[in-house]
Amino acid sequence: xxxxTIDYALRATWMAVSKMYNxxxxxxxxxxxxxxxxxxxxxxxxxxxxxxxxxxxxxATSLSRTLKxxxxxxxxxxxKNPEDGRSVLIFLTDFGLEMRDYSKEVVFKFDNAIxxxxxxxxxxxxxxxxxxxxDLITSKKVYSxx
Numbered sequence: 001x002x003x004x005t006i007d008y009a010l011r012a013t014w015m016a017v018s019k020m021y022n023x024x025x026x027x028x029x030x031x032x033x034x035x036x037x038x039x040x041x042x043x044x045x046x047x048x049x050x051x052x053x054x055x056x057x058x059x060a061t062s063l064s065r066t067l068k069x070x071x072x073x074x075x076x077x078x079x080k081n082p083e084d085g086r087s088v089l090i091f092l093t094d095f096g097l098e099m100r101d102y103s104k105e106v107v108f109k110f111d112n113a114i115x116x117x118x119x120x121x122x123x124x125x126x127x128x129x130x131x132x133x134x135d136l137i138t139s140k141k142v143y144s145x146x
Contacts, residue, residue, distance in 0.1 A: 006133075017110075024106045028099065029073075033058075033066050035103030038075065043097060046089035048081060075099055
C-alpha cells in the first residue's frame with residue numbers, strides 16, 4: 001500500500017476485514033452485520049432497540065432490516081420496555097446466544113492473530129493513530145469552515 005492515501009489504506013483494509021468476517025459468518029448462515037448486532041445486545045438484560053443503532057453506528061433502516069431478519073431466524077425476540085412503554089427491548093434467544101458466542105469467537109480469533117503477528121509497540125502506535133483520526137473527525141477539524 002505504499003504511496004496510497006490514508007483513506008485508501010483504511011477502506012481497502014476494512015473491505016478485506018469485512019469480507020473475511022462475512023465469509024466466516026456465512027459458514028453459519030449469517031452475516032457480519034448480524035454478528036455485530038448480536039455482540040451488542042446485552043445477553044442478560046436485553047438492549048433497547050433505540051440504543052442499538054447509535055451504539056453500532058448503523059442507520060435505523062439498515063438496523064431494522066437486520067433485526068427483522070434476526071427475528072425471522074429466531075435469534076432475537078422483542079418485549080415492551082417496562083420502564084418506557086414507548087420503546088422495545090431486544091433479547092437473545094438460545095440460538096441467538098449460541099450465534100453471539102460464535103461471533104465473539106470469530107472476532108477474538110482475528111484479534112489474537114493480529115496480536116501474535118504485530119509487536120505490542122506497533123499496535124500501540126496503531127491505536128494512537130486511530131484515536132487521532134477519530135478525534136479529528138468527531139471534533140470536525142477535517143472539513144471545518146472558516
